[in-house]
Amino acid sequence: MDIQEKIENLVRDKRTQIPTLPVVVNNILQVAGDESTSAKDLADIIIRDQAIANKTLKLANSSYYGFSSKVDSIPRAIAVIGFNEVIGLTIGMSVFSAFNQKASNNTLDMRSLWIHAIGCGTAAKEISKRTGSNVTEQIFLAGLLHDMGKVILSVYFPEEYKTVLEEVKQSQTPLFRKEKEMLGLDHALLSGFLMERWNFPDSLLLPTRFHHSSTACPLEYQRDAMIIEVADCLCQRAEIGNSGNPVIVNVGNTVKELKITHSTIETLVKELKKQLSEIEAFFEVIT
Ligand SMILES: [Fe+2]
Ligand SMILES: [Fe+2]
Known part of the structure; x- marks a missing residue:
């Protein structure tokens, strides 16, 4: 196998x-x-x-x-x-x-990953508001859980995942691409499988599954997938936690699709930076 x-x-x-x-x-x-x-x-x-x-x-x-x-x-x-x-x-x-x-090994720093996840949920809500979408529990939750696949890889395949993480650092390749290359699948697909197993609805599963390939997402949930894709990038730019990905992925086309202006993006990054201590407080409560 x-x-x-x-x-x-x-x-x-x-x-x-x-x-x-x-x-x-x-x-x-x-x-x-x-x-x-x-x-x-x-x-x-x-x-x-x-x-x-x-x-x-x-x-x-x-x-x-x-x-x-x-x-x-x-x-x-x-x-x-x-x-x-x-x-x-x-x-x-x-x-x-x-x-x-379960997540106590040191493959990926779980605290940083969860801070990134809470940040992404927070940013996703904010993007929804600013782009005139209804803010649903799904968008926050999809943001919060979008990188669950990384938890699975860290916990159950620590050795293999460690090698992937080292490789991305050296090659400065986006993590999801390197995962696909070395493991045959990426964490977004894995997050989707996990949600399928837990019988989560499509409204949650699909934006998560396609957060690195939003153009391939079924139309009904494409907008949400795009919001997660951009929120993910904003957290990285604002240095909210760390998801193990060393490269800021270019989401310019998605930003255009969502009709978010450059100045809104800059404002969102600034606001997120200011929210770091609140996001950390959120993490302290849930642990
Ligand atoms: Fe991701
Ligand atoms: Fe992420």
């Missing part, structure tokens, strides 16, 4: 040891996909999972959101943070904890 097959089998074969997500995630995903559910339905689900409920409250009171008064209940958190964003947060936190203990 070659390395590509081994990686694919690990993620796609349901008998392997990839972490499963807590029941709360499926329940939340159901709420997210059903327009008739209310904030109370969502609050009821979250309250049943103590760990998630506590972290949601902590996050609502962290400097990331910067609310002036104390948020002391889940319904209040949903009211101030927003229904969709709470959905994104709770799922993101569950995925994070599923891998947290």
